[in-house]
Amino acid sequence: RVIAAELGVSRKGDGWIQCGEDFVTWAFGHLLEMAMPEVYNAAFAKWRVEDLPIVPKDWKVLPKNDEGAKKQLVLIGRMLAKADEVVNAGDPDREGQLLVDEIIGSYAYRGPVKRFWVSSQDSVAIRRGLAALKENSDFKGFADAALARGRADWLIGMNLSRAFMLQGIAAGLPK
Numbered sequence: 001r002v003i004a005a006e007l008g009v010s011r012k013g014d015g016w017i018q019c020g021e022d023f024v025t026w027a028f029g030h031l032l033e034m035a036m037p038e039v040y041n042a043a044f045a046k047w048r049v050e051d052l053p054i055v056p057k058d059w060k061v062l063p064k065n066d067e068g069a070k071k072q073l074v075l076i077g078r079m080l081a082k083a084d085e086v087v088n089a090g091d092p093d094r095e096g097q098l099l100v101d102e103i104i105g106s107y108a109y110r111g112p113v114k115r116f117w118v119s120s121q122d123s124v125a126i127r128r129g130l131a132a133l134k135e136n137s138d139f140k141g142f143a144d145a146a147l148a149r150g151r152a153d154w155l156i157g158m159n160l161s162r163a164f165m166l167q168g169i170a171a172g173l174p175k
Contacts (some may be wrong), residue, residue: 003089004114006126006157015075025076027090031069032102034154049166053159059151061102073103080109088136089116097139098146117137 007019016025037044037054037060045049063070080086086104090096097115104113113136118129 002121002123002126003130006130007115008169015072018077023070023079023080026105027099028063028069030099031064031073031076032061032099032106033064035062037158047162047166047167049163052163053155054162055155061106076080076103077107080107081111082102083111085111086113086136087116087133088113088139092117092119094142094149095147097134097142098150100134113137114149134173 001024004017004019004024007024011018016023018024034141036089038071039060040054041051044054051174059157063073086109088097088100088104090100114133115138116129116133118138119126119145128167
């Protein structure tokens, strides 16, 4: 909304703001999330020691199971299909870079993508950031770092949670 205010709002809709010929939309948190183990193999719905470790060969991200998130993703997909250029204005950190890159990638958008990167939301910083857009690909390392951390969290969380629970059950602890 701060960026749209600097661009000059001409019209607002449900999940978007028009600024002249341009449109601004947004993501809120993780609209996409890593798939659960049973998405890779239905047998993983049942926790069994012999299935561990679970290590996906081709990682999948899916729309978050939330109606608001799904609705916003559909809107973003429609906007990407019409876009000549996209500006990633996600949070200026690894996770912010990844969140937007994953959405853009999930819709196979192949047009030019620029990166807006500021750490302040005052109008001077916004104007400077808009005047100094970079290539989004220059920030790929940020997305890669967030992706690596997320996958490591997934691997440890999914596998160790199951291993410890199954070990506890085997030891006679209550389920």
